Amino acid sequence: MSSSTRFLVVSFDGLRPDLIAPQLTPNLCRLQRLGATLSNHRTVYPSETRSAFPSLVTGTTISRHGMVGNKYVDRSVTPQRYIDTADAVLLRKLDLESGGRLMSAPTLGEILAASGKSLAVLATNSPGTTRFFHHKAEDFGHIRLSGHFREACTPGEVLEEVCAHIGPLPPEPSKIEPDTAGQEWITSAFLEFIWPKYRPDVTILSYGEPDTTSHFHGTGAEATRGIIAHCDRQFGRVLDWWEAEGRAAGVQIIAVSDHGHITGHTRVSVSDSLQEAGFRAGTAPAPDVDVVVVPGQVGALYLANPSDQQIARLVTAITSEPWCGPVFTRAKNETDGIAPGSLGNHLIFADHARAPDVSFTFRADDGPDPFGLVGGTFYDNDRGAELGLHGGLHPRELASVGIVAGSTFKDGGYVSSLPSGICDFAPTILSLMGVSIPASATGRVLNEIISADTSDPLGRRDLTVARPEVFEAGLGNYSQRLQRVSVGKTVYLEGGWATSKNL
Template identity: 35%
Template sequence: MTRVIMVALDGLRPDMVDPALTPHLAALAAAGTRFANARSVFPSETRVATPSLITGCRPGGHGMVANTLFDAAVAPDRLLRTKLVEDVLAMAAGAESPLQRRSLGEHMAPAALRFALVSAGTAGAARLLHPAADRLGAFRWNVEDTGGATAAEVRDALGPTPEAAVPNIPRVDFAGRVLVEHVLPRHRPDVALLWLSEPDVSFHWGGLRAEHTLRALRAADAVLGRIVAWRDAQPDAQQIAMIVLSDHGHVTGRGKHCLRSELQRAGFRAGTGMAADVDVVVAPAAAPGLWLRDPSMAPQVADFLAAQPWAGPLLARDPAILPPGRAAPLALLGSAHARSADLVATFAGTEDPDEWGMPGTAPFDAPDVPEGGGMHGGLHRAELATVLVMQGGPFRRGAIAQQAADLTDIAPTVLHVLGLAAEGMEGRPLRAAVDAAADMVPAQELHAMPGGFVLEAMRSEAGRLYPTALRRA
C-alpha cells in the first residue's frame, strides 16, 4: 500500500533549487519527476494556496480569496487576517471551516486512511490545511499551538516549541523532528504533510539571497534530507512516495505603496473597515482588494488606478460594474467568489534583476515587509512559478514532466496513487508523474488585459487555463 509524505517549503522559487544550496531537494528532483510547468493560484498568497492545495480547487471554488480580506457579514469594522485561527473560525460562522470544498483528509477518511499535518507556519494556515482534524480524530499540530491534547503530546515527546525567529530555523528544525521522530513512527499516517515556513519568512524580511536567507533555505533542505533518510531506512521504503512543493514564488519588492493612503490623497474615503466615513475598504497585499460601499464608484476608482505608473491591470468580481474593457474578470483566474473584492488592483512588475541578480521586481503594499524584501501575491512569473517534485513509490524516475500543473492538481494525484477518486475537485491527477505517455506539452496562450498588459497562460490537455505571467504588451 502506497504511503505519501508531502513537504512544503513556503515561498521557494524553483530557480533557487541547486545542488550547492539545496542538495537534498536537488537530488530528489533528479531521482524522481520534476514538473517544469508547476504554478501557484491567484492571488499567490499562502492562505489562498493552502486551501487550493488541500481541496484541489481554486479560490473561486473553496472561497478563501486572500490572506487579508473584508467580509461585512463577519466583521464590518475591520479586515480579517486569516493567519489567525479566530478570524478563520469567524469566517466559518459556526461551521467547522470556512472552506466550501472537502479537504484531503476528508476524502481519505471514508477509506479508513489517515492524514496528519505538522506545520511550522501560522495557526490559521494549519487550520485551513486540516480543518476536519478534530472531527476525524486525526493529528494536526502547529508551532503556535500551546493548549490541547496534541500540543501536550508533542511537548511530552520532544520538549517545548522554540520561539519564533528570523530566520525561523529553530522552528523549522523542530517541526521536522515532530514529523520524523514522532508522527511518522508513532502515528504512521497514510499521508503526512510537513509545512515549513522557510524560506518564506527570510525572503520577506531579508531578501532573496541575503546571508540569513540562504542559511534558512539550507536548514529547510536539511530537514528534507532527514525525512528522506528516515524513509529510505523503512522496510516498506519502496512504497513510500514523496512530494515536495512550494505554494508560490517571490519577487523583490521595489516601490512600497500604501494603496489606502494613495486613495485618500486622491480624495476617496478609504479605510480598513466600512465605517460611516469610509466608502472603499482596502486590504493591503501584492494584489490589494477593494470593497466598495457603492459599485457606482468603480469607474472613479478605475480612473485613478489607470493613471498610476505603478499600477497593473484591474480585476473585478463582476466586470459589469465598469465599462467594457476596463477590468478583467477574476473568473478568468479561477478566483471569483462571493467573498472576493469588488475590484482587485495589481502592480506592474518587471523582469529586472534585483541586487543579487535574481530576475523579478514589483511594487507592493504590505505594511510589515521592508523595501527590498521578498513579496508575493500577484501575477508576476516569479510569484506564480512553484517547485513540484514527486519521487519514490509509483512515480517515474529521472523525469522532467512538461504537463501543466498547479496546486489544485496535487491532492487529486495523491488520491490517485492511493486508489481513491478525487470527487468534487477541480484539479486532476498528474498522470505524467507515473506514465511518460501521459505527459502532454501544454498549449501557450496570450490574453489581452486592461492597461496595455498581457497574461501569458498555458492550456492543459483537458482544456483548463493555467496563468503563467503578467507582463506589459
C-alpha cells in the same frame, strides 16, 4: 494501487524553484535525481500562502474554495468585518458560525476521513496557515501540530506526548530572525514520534521558511540562503529516513512550495492615491470609509457602495497610477470586467462571493534585484526596499516547486515540462490511493509523472497542451495582458503584465 500507499507532502513556504541548486539544496537535488521534477509548475492567483495552500488541499482554485486572500472583507454579516486568516482561533470560529462552510470545497482531510483514512499536519507556518492544511482535524481526531502555536494544535494529548518525547514547543521567533528551531522540531516530531506511532495515510510537513526570512532580509540574502540550506538539511533527515524505511513502507514523497518571490523596489501608498482621487480609504469597514484597501501585496479593494459606476471610477483612479499592474472586476462578458480597462476576475479563477470589487496586482518587471534574481515590483508596506514579496502575477511569483519520488512515480531524474499546478496534487494523491476525486476539483491527475496507468474518474487524461491564451484590456494610457495555458481541460496562469504609454 496498493492500499498501503501513503504520501508525505513536504512544503517549503516561498521557495523559488530557481534557488534549488546542488550547493544550497543538495537534498532537494537528491530528490530530483531519485524521482521526477515538474519543471513548468505554478501556483494560483493570488500567489499568497493562505490562498495557495487551500488550493493544495482542495485541488481547486479560489473561485471554488473561497480563500480569496490572506485577508479579506466578510460581507456575509452586518456590519461587515475585516478577516485576517493568520488567526487560527478566528478561522475555527468562522467555520462553526457558518455551519462548516468556511471552505467552499471539500478538503483533503475531509475526503480522506470519509474513506477511513487519516491526514496529519506538522507545520511552522502562521497559526492560520497551519489550520488551513486541515481545518477540521479536531472533528476527525486527526493530528495537526504547529511548531510554535498551541492554539493550532490538536489533539492536545498528542501534542503533550510529542513535547514529552522531543522537547517543548519552540517559542515563536522574531520576524527578523530565521526560524531554525521550529523546522528541527517538526522534523523530529514526524520522524521520532508521529510516523512510528501513527503512520498517517497522508502527512503534510510544512516548513514555514524561507518565506518569512525573504520578507525581512531579501530573497537572495545571506540569511535567506542560510535558512533555505537549514530547511534542506531537515529535509535531508526525512530523505534519509525515506531511503532507509519509508520507501519500503509505501511512502511517496511530494516536495512543493506555495509561491515564489520577487523583490520590492519602489514603495507607494494605495490609500494616499485613492484619497487624492476623492475616495475615503481605510483598512477596515467603517462608517467614514467608502473603500477598504485590504493590506497586503495583492490589491483588494472593497467598496461600501459597489455600483458599476463606483467600480469604474475606482478602476479609472488606479489605472492612472504607475504602480498599477493587471486589474480585475466581476465579468461583463467572456473577457472583460464591468469596469473599462479591467479583465473579468473569472479569467484568474477569482470569482468567488468573497472576492473584492476590484482586484489588482502591483506592477512588476523583469529587472534583476541586488542578488541577481529576476523580478521587481512596486509595493505598499512599511518595510524597506530590496525585500521579498509575492501575491501577484509575475511568472516568478507564480513559479513553485513540484518534485515527486516513490514507487508510483517515474524516477531517475525524470523531468516533465508540461504545465502543472498546485491544484493537481490532491487529485493525484486521491487517485493513487483509490479515493474518489470530488467534482469540485479543477486540478488534474499528473499522469505524465506516474509510472503506471491509474484511473482518473473525471476523465482528465488528455495531456494535449493548447496554444497559450492571451487576454488584453486597456483604458487611456494603461494597458494590460494576461496569459494562460491549458493541458487538456485544466487551465494554468502563466503571467500578467501592465504598461503605460507615457512611461
